[in-house]
Amino acid sequence: MSRRRTDGQKRVRIWMFVNVFLLASLTALVMHTSSRLDTAAANAATGHASTAAGPAINVPGGAALPANVPSKAQIMATSGKYFGVAEPDMPWSANAGSQIAQTAGTPPDMVEYFVNWTQDFSVVPVQDAYAQGMLPVLTWEPSPGGNARTTQVNFPEYKLSTIIDGSHDAYIAKFADAVRDAKWVVAIRFAHEMNGNWYPWAEGVNGNTTGQYAQAWRHIHDIFTREHADNVIWVWAPNIIRSAKTPLKELYPGDAYVDWVGLSAYDVTEHTAPQLIDPTLQQIRKFTSKPMLITEIGSQPGSFKAAWTTDFLTWLPKQSGVIGFIWFEYTKAEGAGTDWGFDADTSTLASFRLGIEPMKLVVLPLQ
Template sequence: MSRRRGDGLGTHARDGQKRMRIWMTVNVFLLASLTALIMRVSSRVEAAETGAAAGQTATATGPQIAVPGGGGAVPANIPSKAQIMAAGGKYFGVAAPGMPWSSSAGTQIAQTAGAPPDMDEYFVNWKQDFSSVPVQDAYAQGMLPVLTWEPSPGGNAHTTQVNVPGYALSTIINGSHDAYIVKFADAVRDAKWVVAIRLAHEMNGNWYPWSEGVNGNTTGQYAQAWRHIHDIFAREHADNVIWVWAPNIIRSASTSLKELYPGDAYVDWIGLSAYDVTEHTAAQLIDPTRRLIRKFTAKPLLITEIGSQPSSFKAAWTADFLAWLPKQSDVIGFIWFEYTRAQGAGTDWGFDADTSTLASFRLGIEPVRLVALPLQ
């Protein structure tokens, strides 16, 4: 009995010593792992800080992508409108927070997407004057600036004022805004760089004050107002503008597109807002509207806003779109709407909203021959 008790005490002692050795071994391993982790994080932070100091952003999303211009000096060569419009390839554009002002934002998009964007879209309302700063920032990063010019006093991140009589189409037509338009045109001209202006977009809907059927606007006034603005730019010799007439796809808009079109003499590119909600292919989303547009103009088509609503088929739709794009000779590119719900969008439209969609985008954009602006 005593021997068994003695044997038992010896066994417990040996077990205790064994557990102590295991505990010490595990803790040494954990300490080593923690030290290595701290060193990796410190190295990544140091790399990020070094990159930031050089005007770059460190990222772990993929291989480093060189961004033309890199947010540095504006290129010395100012290409003409004809040179820009003759550039071959497809545009990969973005509309994203901080762009085109922040070179680090542009670099981050390039790293995430796996390709550098060559076009950037931003928004200006009629309470704002033209600034050459974002234009030069865009060109410094190898991107063509697309300025969405909204004839309204603005709104906030989540709403747009529709009933604003001071910005009815009739007030544009009768010259009430001519002083502002002339000042804007002169500033664009003096900046010298080519700017694509997407004027009064999605006019075939009913959610903006420049649409016919709202804000006191009547049939025929939209095209008349467009021509009035265009004529002022022509008179002021602001010839460095690519004019983009950009309706919404017809799924959620009903006004006749042909009736809203100001004519080929007043338009350089056709734009299109096209957001995937229930469609499973790019053709299903875009072609019904494109067929209508092709009945009255053959101008090149640029999809000036695109994105896909979060869904089980978002990744597959993204892959289909990027496979569809190179086959369309009349479609010169797209601008992806890289805003989230928290940033004011209706939902998370971005190509990086989830890992599967991002993987589809990176794989799909890689073989697409992108536009290289003639900046050398």
């Protein structure tokens, strides 16, 4: 065989190898981008984000995931307060996260997003959150989706009894397995504001009866335990008692099934933090001392909004049992009832920046 022919064959083999490599790389890129698009589109239709445009799918600032995957124990042992945000494009868009950090004067260390029961668990928003230094809080809604202003209450296929009797076990186990395999810790706020009457998982609506909420919670928790999905911080999160009548104690699944207590608290007529939060906090403290995270908070527009923001951020550092808050940065155009954001007007933003600046915030153990 001649040297020329041998050299030619080598060039052909090299050419083929390079093309195979390029094709494989292109295929992987297309599949990754498709996955992000699917996840973004799905999450845009979830929970409070159901009426907002689909979130951007930027890779977080080109940043790689942190080298350290912290354990649940490590995260729960952190000190300081959480400054969290629920915002339509977060955690998918690093641009949105950067804008919030710039506006607030400090970056958030927690982000909340919404997933309904027509959707599987995706690791993408979890990784996006950690790449930006934020703990993900996944609000998991046993319904086909919608929000507090549009969700139908009657969905018989999602009655609490269908969770208890195992009708959804396959979905729940699949979700738990995906959470476990993701390895990153996820805070799951399951079926929030259950003491109201505006969601299909509340007792007294959709055929649900007294005692079923706590039973359904324990059933789901038991499946996660069976599947060894131990990287979950379980957040039991009612609404403040002002507009919700079901007694909280009967809805509580027990300390063995809860890590943090959450709370939705929106200022409407109570223009100080104690007026808004203390009555509910006092009722909760009668049956549990678990740390509290205010999982949705905001103040409606008005002349009192800036002063209320100052009062809340003065009240929070004094509360040893309240570990932080998630501000609801949705506007009326994005599906909220009104513009709850801390940046809704210049006076409120100034109050927020002055209040958050001296606060000792959580730093996740990611290094």
